[in-house]
Amino acid sequence: MTILDTILEEKAKEVALLKENYQKKERQRKLPIKSLFDIFMEADYMNIIAEIKRSSPSKGIINPDVNPPEQGKQYEKYGASVISVLTDYPFFKGTMDDLAAVREAVEIPILNKDFIIDEIQLERAKDYGANVILLIAAALPKNRLLELYKCAKQLDLEVLFEVHNEEELMVAQEIGADIIGINNRNLKTFEVDLAITERLTTLIDTSKTVVISESGIKTTTDVERVKKAGVRGILVGETMMRSGQLDKTFSDLRIKL
Template identity: 45%
Template sequence: MFLDQIVKQKRQEVSLLTKKLTVRHQEKALQLPPCRPFAESLFRRQGQPALIAEVKPASPSKGVIRESVNPVTTASSYETGGASAVSVLTDELFFNGKLDYLTQIKDAVTVPVLRKDFILDSVQLIQSRLCGADAVLLIVAMLEKEKLRALSEEARELGMDVLIEIHQESELAAALEANPDVLGINNRNLFTFETDLKVTETLFPLIPHGIPVIGESGVGSLKDWQRLSRVGVDGILVGEFLMRQGSPEAGVKQLVAGGTGCTEPF
């Protein structure tokens, strides 16, 4: 099962990272300048949700999405096009990402940067902060309730916003107890890889007002974007669709404009 493979791999990474990080690293992370406000960047403009544009070279379900990815050029194009934030996949084994991408992109753009990975331990939070993350992803399906809450608190102590992700109603209570800065609804089932935009349509009305909500995964067309926009989410995270565009900047402009204009896939 995919999640089991992920957890096994991440535990190995955590074990190695624990040997490298010291108290001095944690102290340094606590003394860094303030993060850019990820949650505050997610507000609708002219009726359109904020766009979190993702640098996503590959995925387990689709394989390589784009060859020879230049993370800085891609992220800069996203920002120029009007993205409110950039999401950076840092997992190497399953998504062809790199931790270095996070640092490089943070130095190249002015919008908030989200680290997208599978976080199981506080050492990954320290690593995230040191490498430039303004926000981190925590997935309810991968964490016990107490661990989720503890990691959420630790991330905020380090100055980062926390995006907590759910896929089904049964996960909502645990997510809310962890006090998310942003709540993400993943339209992709992490066990089957199937996507269904109905997930966001069903869960969004159940979320209390006052929490920024984003829809994640499943946006493969302008029609999909418009469908999620009508739900009323504050933001939408899009990766594969943008990575397949000949011009990522034009792809972003097309989405944030609500579907006007056109861009051709490469």
């Protein structure tokens, strides 16, 4: 079994419990937030999705003592376009309460970063204040991805559709995804290669689709590289979580488009 298989197996158990026990909450106040799509298309500088995560299967413990709302405020202060909150507990030590706390602290869009396999997770994401959810092409068959995509749209949630190869990109395009995340990390081996973004972006109309490069972006040189490929956004997790100087980290990565 790959790491992704292991995570999805555990997620299926979590969703089964969620279906039994989840109590719908009153919808949180909808902040006057611009859509991720519009923010990214209109920006003059590289858009950063700054991630809050304590741990990961590939890196182990990263920042176990992070205070999510405080970290979120710092991200917003230094120029994040969107904040990603990892809400998977078994593998990343994140919770939905982290997301709710960040929602209270900031006014920019929030991505619920999780392994979505069921509509109930979308309902929960909306209840807790997310604006964007993640769908991973490698996680589900096309028909389920389409059903979840439509459900998210009905809930007024934007979808970051994550792909890693040409076949997955074709699925995203057939479904109609207008925000595509290219994961430079192979979710089966967890190896990272920025050439994946360079290769796949040539197959995307970047005038109509927001392309986000995910994983392995640490330096200005990395950002310049994916910018040349036509990327308008980057998702940065570990580099942000390990940074002792967030102002400098943002300055290094937020280059002019």
